[in-house]
Amino acid sequence: MTQQYLVGELSLILGELQAAATNAAAVRDVGRLRREAEITPPAALGPVVARAVKLGGRVCWDALTQGESAAFIRDTAIYAELWEFGVCAGLLEEGQTSHETGRS
């Protein structure tokens, strides 16, 4: 299958998340995960997406706790995009619980 585009789309969204993150540790962690996504075969992307969702939640919380409402709105939009992508690509289960993915 020509599923390489799933790798690319995930990398792209993680790139956005990395640019939006306000916390240096989160920037680093998202960068690492993006790198991992770029060298992961498409069939094995599921766990990477799950971790990305977890990290996305963390980035949103960081913005919220710092009182940065504009950043929070932007982060949640990226988070939603990540979630929709994961579900529509069949890499996340729609019914996956917040505990399983860290979705908040």
Add this chain to the structure above:
Amino acid sequence: MAADQETEVSEAQIAVHWPEEAYYEPPATFIAQANAADPALFERFSEPHFPECFKEYADLLAWDAYWHTTLDTSHPPFWKWFVGGRLNASYNCVDRHLATSRNKAALIWVPEPEDEDTKAITYQELYRRVNEFAALMRDFAGVKTGDRVTFHLPMVPELPVSMLACARLGVVHSEVFGGFSGTACGERIADSGSHILVTMDGYYRNGELIDHKAKADEAVAKARALGAEVAKVLVWRRHRGQYASKSPMVPGRDFFVDEVLGDYRGRVVEPVSMPAEAPLFLMYTSGTTARPKGCQHSTGGYLAYVTGTSKYYQDIHPEDTYWCFADIGWITGHSYIVYGPLSLGTTSVMYEGVPTYPDPGRPWRIAERLGVTIFHTAPTTIRMLRKLGPDEPKKYNYRFKHMTTVGEPIEPDVWRWYHAVVGKGKAVIVDTWWQTENGGFLGSTLPALQPMKPGSCGPGVLGIYPVIYDEKGNVVEAGSGRAGNICIRNPWPGIFQTVWGQPERFVQIYYAKYCRDKNSKDWRDWPYFAGDGAVQAADGYFRILGRVDDVINVAGHRLGTKELESASITVEEIAEAAAVPVMDELRGRAVEMYVSVKPGVVSGPHIEQKVAKAIETAIGKIARPKNVWIVPDMPKTRSGKIMRRVIAGISNFSDVGDTTTLANPEVVEVIRRQVQAEKVARGELPRQLSPQELEEIKAFGRAE
């Protein structure tokens, strides 16, 4: 009871659990206008007519010199098509249409911001732009025939212009998907040996102008770290005269294309007549090893194949407005946005942004406004459009005659929505199966001649003779309900020529598994191993099941080792992981995980529990490993690849095979003593493996 049922589920039964879907017939209005409506086509492309049947595709092109040998098999599996023939891909996609279609739109580009005007680029204008950029590339950037040039471009018209300019010069282009990081781009620059990077300052995505040029700096730095020096970075600007990036231009290295291009206005570059087997482009795929795979595609064979399949399977007519809603950064975009449609002289639509911006009605507004007749996209996009705007298509007055799905299997339920709602019940659907390596479609239905069946891509396309083999190379018969490895028995013109710079990897990955005689020059001895699992119904239609690389079949569930390993390393303390099968009396096979922990981490049962839990969470209870072994290191090759075959031998108390080529052979004995002693202590005593089981363990991990 449940356990008993599980043990009885065989691989054969996985397939028959899926109900067969009913056929959908194409509308008479479609058949009446179809390019391929003559059933004699099947005879013309049947095996007795191979390989000469592909002359029908090659004859769709303009050749500078006709070929003397259709298929040269003298150096298998490095097949050469149309040997002796000469042509230029840029001439075929641009120049030859000027006589009849000079002022027809070749490309219609739709920017993401909806208030920005759509741009139509005629064949005449495309000719002018391609020539000017080719002149710049040759005379300013100093590239010459055979050189490689890397693009890191988003979905803008400058991308096909750059591709066709390189093709005009006989320069091999290598486009890296614009959304990839600079690091990924740098690795591909280094691997291909390019010295020129063509990029853009920014592009729109989700309503924002993204800074893209910053990635070029990262790419150049990464390439340098890998020993490759980029001499020039050519930067197109999204808005002429304005710079969208915060990244400073590097004097002497970075140049704005729109500034330099002024010196090349009106310049004409004669298309270089290239041998049919000369490489046209590289398309990289990601993999598990550090080095990406650059799939090298040819000029004549590739262009003939994508032109032929665009005509017969996409049913592209010159008067169509054709929209492949994919990114040119992938093979789909190369084959079915640029080379195939433009070679046929049609109008190809490109869209810059995300499908749902500013709302999920956007694709249908574009289709209505531009009068799109053929629509082509991936199941992920279809699912997203259905989820976010299930009724949106009904609001717009467009009319598709033909729709394609590409990239992954589509579920029958999603297929039916695509057919009924997007296609309004009037469009045919062509579900396609193929890969980056293949150039064009391998499995699909010929839309006027073969009915559609939701969830199945269809039979092999014209001139492609697929077969399903089991692990031992026995044919899995159509209608048996059994799954296996889908292979293509014959070469075809669109097949990639090699993995750039890694010919041994090309042979090993795609041909070694089922090669009958490595000294044979008969193509019949060299089936192409696609790496996908499939099942073939009695009617010859294939259902594609997914990648088969290192699958562990637990009670009928095919678990990918990569998924298991990726889930394991989500545990903070884990550094590396490897999954192997172990014979299990209840479930046939069970999973055993080998993990090593990061420095400073104290290992113990809590880590084992965390790994098992992470796998359960990510994949499901069925994947819970029988054992998690925390080992000091993994047996690895000198290139760093974990040798699962060796570990599988340890888990199953069988021969670990030759370990002399390992980078760390001493660790094998350490692991063996640790694991086997613990198994014996737990009462997991070894049993005699059957010859078939021994063979399976020996073969494990060889898919890579």
